[in-house]
Amino acid sequence: MNAEEKTTGSGWRLHVDPTRCIGSGICAGTAPGHFTLVEGLSRPLAERVTPAQEVIDAADSCPMEAIVVSDVESRRQIAPGA
Amino acid sequence: MADTSEATIERYPFSDPDRLNLDPRYALLRRDEPLIRVRLPYGEPAWLATRHADVRTVLGDARFSRAAAVGRDEPRNSPRQIQGGILTMDPPDHTRLRRLVARAFTARRVEELRPRTRQVADELVDGLLAAGPPADLVAHLATPLPIRVICDLLGVPVADQDKFHTWSEAIVSTTALSVEQAQRYIDNLFAYMGGLIAQRRQEPTDDLIGAMVRARDADDRLSEEEVVQLAAGLLAAGHETTVTQIPNFVYVLLNHPDEWARLRADRSLVPHAVEELMRFVPLGVTAAFARYAKEDVEIGGVLVHAGEPVLVSIPSANRDETVFPDADRLDLGREINPHLGFGHGVHHCVGAQLARMELQVVLDVLLDRAPGLRLAVPEAELPWKSGLLVRGLTAMPVAW
Ligand code: HEM
Ligand code: HEM
Ligand code: SF4
Numbered sequence: 001m002n003a004e005e006k007t008t009g010s011g012w013r014l015h016v017d018p019t020r021c022i023g024s025g026i027c028a029g030t031a032p033g034h035f036t037l038v039e040g041l042s043r044p045l046a047e048r049v050t051p052a053q054e055v056i057d058a059a060d061s062c063p064m065e066a067i068v069v070s071d072v073e074s075r076r077q078i079a080p081g082a
Numbered sequence: 083m084a085d086t087s088e089a090t091i092e093r094y095p096f097s098d099p100d101r102l103n104l105d106p107r108y109a110l111l112r113r114d115e116p117l118i119r120v121r122l123p124y125g126e127p128a129w130l131a132t133r134h135a136d137v138r139t140v141l142g143d144a145r146f147s148r149a150a151a152v153g154r155d156e157p158r159n160s161p162r163q164i165q166g167g168i169l170t171m172d173p174p175d176h177t178r179l180r181r182l183v184a185r186a187f188t189a190r191r192v193e194e195l196r197p198r199t200r201q202v203a204d205e206l207v208d209g210l211l212a213a214g215p216p217a218d219l220v221a222h223l224a225t226p227l228p229i230r231v232i233c234d235l236l237g238v239p240v241a242d243q244d245k246f247h248t249w250s251e252a253i254v255s256t257t258a259l260s261v262e263q264a265q266r267y268i269d270n271l272f273a274y275m276g277g278l279i280a281q282r283r284q285e286p287t288d289d290l291i292g293a294m295v296r297a298r299d300a301d302d303r304l305s306e307e308e309v310v311q312l313a314a315g316l317l318a319a320g321h322e323t324t325v326t327q328i329p330n331f332v333y334v335l336l337n338h339p340d341e342w343a344r345l346r347a348d349r350s351l352v353p354h355a356v357e358e359l360m361r362f363v364p365l366g367v368t369a370a371f372a373r374y375a376k377e378d379v380e381i382g383g384v385l386v387h388a389g390e391p392v393l394v395s396i397p398s399a400n401r402d403e404t405v406f407p408d409a410d411r412l413d414l415g416r417e418i419n420p421h422l423g424f425g426h427g428v429h430h431c432v433g434a435q436l437a438r439m440e441l442q443v444v445l446d447v448l449l450d451r452a453p454g455l456r457l458a459v460p461e462a463e464l465p466w467k468s469g470l471l472v473r474g475l476t477a478m479p480v481a482w
Pocket of ligand 3: 064065
C-alpha cells in the first residue's frame with residue numbers, strides 16, 4: 001500500500017517490542033534513518049515520524065513482527081499488514 | 083592505521099576443513115589482526131573480518147553494498163560469477179523483493195507449519211527406524227525433511243521433489259560438477275520454476291509461488307525473471323544449509339554426551355539448544371557474498387577504501403570470546419546468544435525462523451523416538467564432505 005493514502009494529520013508512531021526483537025538488524029538496514037540497534041536490540045530513532053514508505057517496509061520485513069507502525073491520531077495500525 | 087598497499091595477501095580458506103573444527107588461526111586473528119587481506123580461489127582480493135563487532139558492521143551497515151559487486155570480479159569459490167538474485171541487491175530494490183517473501187516467513191507463519199513438519203519428521207523417522215539399525219540419518223531424515231518443507235511451502239509437487247534436489251544441489255554444495263554441468267542444472271531449475279509460474283497464472287494457488295505471481299500480476303511489482311530467481315534462490319538456500327546442519331547438530335550432541343543428557347532431561351532447552359548449535363557449528367568453510375565499501379570506512383583499526391570488498395567469517399564471529407564467555411564450549415543453556423549464524427542486516431536469512439523450527443522439530447522427534455541414539459560406526463569412519471563450501475557429513479550411520 002502507498003504511504004500517502006494512509007496519511008492523516010499528525011504522522012505516525014513507531015514502536016519496537018523489545019521482548020520480540022531478535023536483533024536481526026533488518027530494520028536498521030532497511031530504514032537506517034528510522035531504526036538503530038542499541039545493545040543488540042532495535043530502537044526507533046524517533047517515536048513520531050512523518051509518514052514514509054521506509055518504515056512500512058521495515059515493519060513488513062521484521063520476522064518477529066516486533067515493529068508496529070500506527071497513525072498517531074486514529075491509532076490505527078498501519079504496518080505490519082496481515 | 084594500516085595502509086592497504088602494505089598488507090600481504092593470504093590464500094583463503096586457510097586450511098582444508100577438519101570435521102567441525104575451526105582453524106585456530108581465527109582466534110589469533112581476532113586478538114591481533116582483526117582485518118587481513120585474503121584471496122579466494124577466484125576473483126579479486128578482499129579484506130576478511132573475523133571479530134563479532136566488525137562482522138556485524140560489515141553485514142549491517144548501509145555503507146557496505148552487495149549491489150556494488152555487480153560488474154566486479156567478485157571474490158568467489160567457483161569460476162562461475164553469481165548473476166543477479168536477492169543477494170546481489172541493496173535497499174530499496176532489495177526491500178521490494180524481500181518484503182514480498184518476508185511475510186511468508188515470519189515466526190508466526192512458521193509456527194503454523196510446525197505440526198505438519200512434525201508429522202513429516204515422524205514419517206521419516208518411521209522409515210529410519212524400519213531400515214536399521216544401523217540406518218543413515220542423512221538419507222532418511224536430514225535430506226528429505228527440509229526439501230519437503232520448502233517444496234510444500236513453495237508449492238512444488240511431491241512427485242517432482244527428487245529431480246529438484248539434484249538441480250538445486252548444483253547451486254551450492256558441489257565442486258565435483260563441471261561448470262557446464264552445474265549451469266545446465268541451474269538452467270533446468272529455472273526452466274522448471276518458469277513452468278510452475280505459468281501454471282499458477284492459469285490457476286491461482288495459495289502457495290508461495292502463487293502469492294508471488296499474484297503480487298506480480300496485481301501490482302506489477304515483480305518481473306517474471308525476478309519471481310523465477312527468487313523461487314530458485316529460496317529453494318537453493320532453503321534446503322542445502324538445513325540439510326547439512328541437521329547431521330552436524332546430531333554429531334555435536336553425540337560428541338557431548340553430558341549436554342545430550344541435559345537436553346534429554348530438560349526438553350524446554352530445545353530452542354536454546356538450536357541457538358547454541360547454530361553458534362557452535364562452523365557451517366561455512368569459506369566466505370562468499372563480499373560487501374563492497376561505498377565510502378571509506380574504518381573497520382577493526384583499518385581504513386577500508388571505497389570500492390574495496392570485505393568478506394566476513396561468521397564461524398569466527400560466533401567464537402568471539404568478548405561476546406560469548408567460554409566461547410569454545412558448547413553450553414545448551416547459554417542465555418545471551420547473539421550468534422550470527424543466520425547473518426545480520428538486510429540480508430539476514432529470510433528462512434531463519436523456518437530453519438529454527440525445523441531444527442527444533444528434528445531434536446524433538448529424535449528425543450522422543452530415539453533417545454538412545456548413537457553412531458553406528460567409529461567416528462573416524464564418518465564420511466565428510468570434500469570441497470571448500472560447507473562442513474558436513476555425506477552419510478551418518480546411526481543406531482538406537
Ligand atoms: C550459509 C549459507 C551459504 C553458503 C555457505 C553459501 C555458499 C555458496 C557458495 C560458496 C557458492 C558458490 C559461488 C561462489 O563462488 O561464491 C554459492 C553459490 C550460490 N548461492 Fe550460496 N551460500 C549460502 C547461502 C545462500 C543463500 C542464502 C542464497 C539465496 C539467495 C544462495 C544462493 C546462491 C546462488 C543462487 C548461487 C549460485 C548462483 C549462480 O552461480 O548462478 N546461497 N553459495
Ligand atoms: C540452518 C539453515 C540456514 C542457515 C545456516 C542459513 C544461513 C544464511 C545466512 C548466513 C544468510 C546471509 C547471507 C549473507 O548475508 O551473505 C542467509 C540468507 C538467506 N537465506 Fe538462509 N540459512 C538457512 C536456512 C534457510 C532457509 C530454510 C531458507 C528459505 C526458506 C533460507 C533462505 C535464505 C535467503 C533467501 C537468503 C538471502 C536473503 C537476502 O538476501 O535478503 N535460508 N541464510
Ligand atoms: S527487524 Fe525486527 S527482529 Fe530484526 S532488529 Fe528490527 S525489530 Fe528486531
